[in-house]
Amino acid sequence: MGIVDEDVERVRQATDIVKLISEHTQLKRVGRRQVGLCPFHTEKTPSFSVNAEEGFYHCFGCKESGDAITFVREMEHLDFPGAIEALARRAGIQVRYTDAGEGAARSRKKILVGHVAKAVETYHDWLLSSGDAGEARGYLRTRGFDGELVRTYQVGFAPDSWDALARQLRLSDKDLIDSGLGKINSIGKQMDWQRGRIVFPVFDERGDAVGFGGRILPGGEGAKYINSQECAVYSKSRILYGLNWAKEHVVSSGEAVICEGYTDVIGFARAGVKTAVATCGTALTDDHLKLLNRFTKRLVLAFDADDAGKAAAERVYEWEQKYEMEIAVADLPAGVDPDDLSRTDPQRLVDAVANAKAFLEFRIDREFARHTLDTNEHRARAAEAVIDLVRQHPNELVRDQYVMDIADRCRVPADSLRPMLKGQRRPVARREPVAPPVRMGSDHIEDQALRLVIDGDEWACDLLTASMFSTPKRRAVFGAVRSAANVREAVDMLGADEGSLLMELQADPEDDLDSSAVVTRMLGLTARRLADDLDAQLRAGGDVAELAADIRYLRQWASELREPMSDLNDVVPLADWMAVQFGDEQGDLS
Ligand SMILES: [Zn+2]
Missing domain, CATH: 3.90.580.10 (Zinc finger, CHC2-type domain)
Structure with missing residues (x-):
């Protein structure tokens, strides 16, 4: 495999x-x-x-x-x-596969992606030069598409014919279906999936074309948009239109704008907002979030205000917690597409993103807009409605901030609103605090010892044994590093958790570690731990004569080893003695 x-x-x-x-x-x-x-x-x-x-x-x-x-x-x-x-x-390397079947599946996908790429080219050529694409070209011009935009987004035209593309590409029935480009009709003939439409090629985040969104021409029949069918290369719940172009801007700007349509993405770009992506005819899914999480921690929903308001608050908060993301809502005028706005008032579009509001703030403002705050009764009613929204937020501090704002706006004391929060708020999983940046270089003595072993320090490698480490994780790392030829190999031998500790240690080498101090201290600590252990055996009724002598021996060493040894040769006897003691009990000391 x-x-x-x-x-x-x-x-x-x-x-x-x-x-x-x-x-x-x-x-x-x-x-x-x-x-x-x-x-x-x-x-x-x-x-x-x-x-x-x-x-x-x-x-x-x-x-x-x-x-x-x-x-x-x-x-x-x-x-x-x-x-x-x-x-x-x-x-520029050609790889070989161990399993012919797997190689075949991968090359199969490559072939299908190749067909889609060919379709992108064909549709694009048809838009630019085909006689029957005149209406499509005219329509695009009225929508603000110049030659450059058409080329950048590889916009194409699917003629109003049953099988223009299928005939052009001459695909087998199976390839036509598997690539999502067409289907076989009831009389067994090949049929194009997109017909009589302007097509927007959809690329995955790497830039491979995987499908199309087809927009109907004015006056045409059928759905406004038809998206590719789910197939081996296209899965709408995982694809975000525009991510291939947007990803570097998303990384550098720290946020992604999420809109609803192909032309919205292009509209944003035209207005100078190059971070927009769109879902292709589906609501935002967990897979989309997972994908975006790799590029940014802040999302701005640029949906129509009504749709954004209806976005399930529960999911939004869940995503914010699960992916440690911040989800905001762009301040768009009601009933206007980003695409339209990009032509009439591009600056307004830029501002909408710049002034995006936190999801809860957005919902509160919308709720307030439904109320008049002119009388005491109206203000009380508004406060109640808005508190209902606040209650759903999982973070107590955030809730309290909003309570104070609402108290101001409704002219009531915050303390009278707070009890209303209790209500029926559903318990939400506690958010793990984001780990603060850890100081580089842990001073934990065992970590330092492991660093020495990783660096191949002679004394550390000679005198230390796995049993001298107090946790199974460190013992595993020690064992792997000692038996592997290099760090790479050691990582491969370890589980994810241990491997990650090893990588953490090797990523942060300490150049001036005093090897004799670290080794001495490790031996001293181990001697003490072993002595404590034998003490316990003694109390449990072990052989008094034998144990007492060992304990004395270890305590003696433990006290001597409080100071670093100037010559580590002196501790070799102790190290050897302990190695024998641990013997087949290796790793049983924690
Ligand atoms: Zn990080």
Whole structure:
């Protein structure tokens, strides 16, 4: 299954991790590492570190870590072979597959994507030069599309014919269906999926064309938009139109604008907002959020005000918590599409995004707009209605801020509103606080010992054993590093949790560790722990003579080892003694 190891290795070797990551965040050399703002979470001070020599990255804030392959997997939502393929493409390497079936499935998808790409080209040519595309061209011009926009977005035209595309591409029935470009009708003939429409090609975030949104021409019959059918290459719940163009702007600006239509995305871009993406005929899904989460932590919903108001508050708050995202609502005038606004008042569109309101604030303002605040009774009623909205917010501090605002607006004391919050608020999972950036370099003695072992320090490697570490995680890391040829191999031997500790340690080397101080301290602590352990055995009725002697021996050492030894040769006897003590009880000390 998968890609042959040798090719994975070639791809790994050929990939410059610093160059790769620099496409998502700016890195600066600091000592042996490259550091920058983490592309996985929002931060103001850099806690993201890349170790170019070892080919690893690690974030001290959100704890994301891995190598070039992990990075591409996380950033581009790819599985392992997919990430290798993406890196192979960059490096110009052709990979081989271990399993003919899997290779076949992947090359099958490549073939289908190739058909869609061919369709994009064909439709685009037809729009530019076909005689029967005159009406489509005229319509696009009235909608503000000039030649440049048409080319940028590869807009096309599907003629009003049953099978113009199928005839042009000469696909097998199976390819026609599997690529989503057409179907077989009841009399067994090939039929195009898009007919008599202006088509907007939909690309995945990597820029591969995967489907189309077809807009009907004025006066035409049928739905205003027809989207590609779900097929091997197109899944509407995962696709966001425009993400291929927007993603770099989303990363650099820190937010993504979400709108409802193809022409809205283009309208935003025309107005200078290059961060817009659209769902393709579906509500926002969890998969969309997962995808966007890789690029940004702030979303601005630029839906029609009514639709945005109706967006399920529960889901929005759930997403905000689950993905640690902030979801705001653009301040758009009611009943006007971003597309329309981009032609009539582009600055208003830019402002709408700049002045986006927090989701709850937006809902509160809308609710207030339904009330008059002219009498005491009206103000009380408004307060009640608005408090209902506040109650749904999961964060107590946020709720309280709004309570104070509402109290002001309704001229009531905040204290009289607070009890109303209690009501029937549903319990919401407690939000884990966002981890503050961790100071680089833990001073934990066992971590320092592991760093020495990772760096191949001779004393540390000779004198320390797994049992000297107090947690199973550190013992596992120690064991893996000692038995593997290099860090890469050690990571492969470990589970995700342990691997991540190892990467964290190696990402943050301490250049001036005093190896003899660290090793001495490790031995001293272990001696004490072992002595305590034997004490307990003694109390439980163990062999008094034997145990008492051992305990004395260990306590003696523990006290001597409070000061760093100047010559580590002196502690070799103790280390050997302990190694024998632990014997087959390795790892049983915690
Ligand atoms: Zn991070």
